[in-house]
Amino acid sequence: MSNVVADGKVVILNYTLKNAQGLVLDESTHDDPFPYLHGADNIVPGLERALTGRSVGEKLEVKVEPKDGYGEREGVPQAVPRSAFPPDAPVMEGMQFFASDGQGNHMPIWVVGVQGDEVLVDGNHPLAGEVLHFSVEILGVRDATREEMAHGHPHGVTGHEGHDH
Ligand code: ZN
Numbered sequence: 001m002s003n004v005v006a007d008g009k010v011v012i013l014n015y016t017l018k019n020a021q022g023l024v025l026d027e028s029t030h031d032d033p034f035p036y037l038h039g040a041d042n043i044v045p046g047l048e049r050a051l052t053g054r055s056v057g058e059k060l061e062v063k064v065e066p067k068d069g070y071g072e073r074e075g076v077p078q079a080v081p082r083s084a085f086p087p088d089a090p091v092m093e094g095m096q097f098f099a100s101d102g103q104g105n106h107m108p109i110w111v112v113g114v115q116g117d118e119v120l121v122d123g124n125h126p127l128a129g130e131v132l133h134f135s136v137e138i139l140g141v142r143d144a145t146r147e148e149m150a151h152g153h154p155h156g157v158t159g160h161e162g163h164d165h
Pocket residue numbers: 148151153154155163
């Protein structure tokens with residue numbers, strides 16, 4: 001069936017994401033829904049798994065444990081000198097950078113504090129360790145275009161919207 005969520009489909013969601021305390025962390029609206037490409041790691045594994053096989057019009061409440069979300073929290077933030085960052089780029093709390101390990105691997109890091117010439121960075125996603133509570137409604141399911149499949153992400157709700165790369 002064409003309106004069932006499966007790999008290679010672009011799924012249009014309206015969603016609200018809350019943490020275990022009920023605080024809204026992120027949400028879309030009916031007027032500005034969230035499209036993603038199913039089977040392409042666009043969304044956390046626990047939510048993607050729960051949506052597989054579901055149909056347009058369905059509403060789901062999905063609880064995602066950290067291991068199926070943004071991972072468990074590991075390690076502690078590290079202080080690095082401001083000079084390790086590009087001199088002309090702003091460095092502020094909440095910003096994401098990519099750190100090189102010197103072997104060609106780039107790992108995401110997040111700035112969790114700035115104090116003078118020291119920047120506190122954390123390799124954990126800001127939502128690592130959080131139990132995620134999604135309320136989702138499936139507004140639409142369509143076949144991904146060839147270009148979307150090649151890129152691994154949707155080009156907007158319609159498949160014909162531009163993007164930044
Ligand atoms: Zn693209």
